Amino acid sequence: MDETPEDITERSSLTAHELRVVLSRLRGRLQEVTGAHDLTPAQTSVLGRLAGGAASAGDLAAVERVRPQSMAATLAALDRHGLLRRDPDPGDDRRQLISLSEAGGALVQGQAQARADWLAGEIQERWTRAERGTVREALALLDRLTPA
Numbered sequence: 617m618d619e620t621p622e623d624i625t626e627r628s629s630l631t632a633h634e635l636r637v638v639l640s641r642l643r644g645r646l647q648e649v650t651g652a653h654d655l656t657p658a659q660t661s662v663l664g665r666l667a668g669g670a671a672s673a674g675d676l677a678a679v680e681r682v683r684p685q686s687m688a689a690t691l692a693a694l695d696r697h698g699l700l701r702r703d704p705d706p707g708d709d710r711r712q713l714i715s716l717s718e719a720g721g722a723l724v725q726g727q728a729q730a731r732a733d734w735l736a737g738e739i740q741e742r743w744t745r746a747e748r749g750t751v752r753e754a755l756a757l758l759d760r761l762t763p764a
Contacts, residue, residue: 649734650727655697658682658690663699663716667724670715672705699723 647660655663662676671679677687691714694700699720705711716724739748 646731646735650730656690656693658686659694662687662690662694663720663724666700666714666716666720670703670713672711672713674711676714694720 647657658680661680665671665676665679673687673691674684676691677684680687682690691700695702697719699717701715701717701720702712703715705713739751743751
């Protein structure tokens, strides 16, 4: 039976919807696993960005697509938890570079390890060898949706 373009579009739309639902649920479960230490998703996102290196508050606001005032509030909350370090920007005395404190780095690393351990354990426990192979094949297909 030949598929019409309308059938393909409908099926692709349904698959896209189901994929978003599953990924959203998985993301939520991974956040539960880390016990996010009463951090908001915005705070957790900023910590993840800072794991890649220091940035100014303005740069963080731009990449997080929030207003500078919102970023200032997020950073203030992370400061209260002792998760940030602020240093003068060597290229501009008016700016500060924000990075993870030792506690912030340990938190990010611990959360990443907890997520990795939980996910690996669930994959091993819940899926057969053949199912794990199917998921690896699906991941290769999904990887083609993202830029290299």
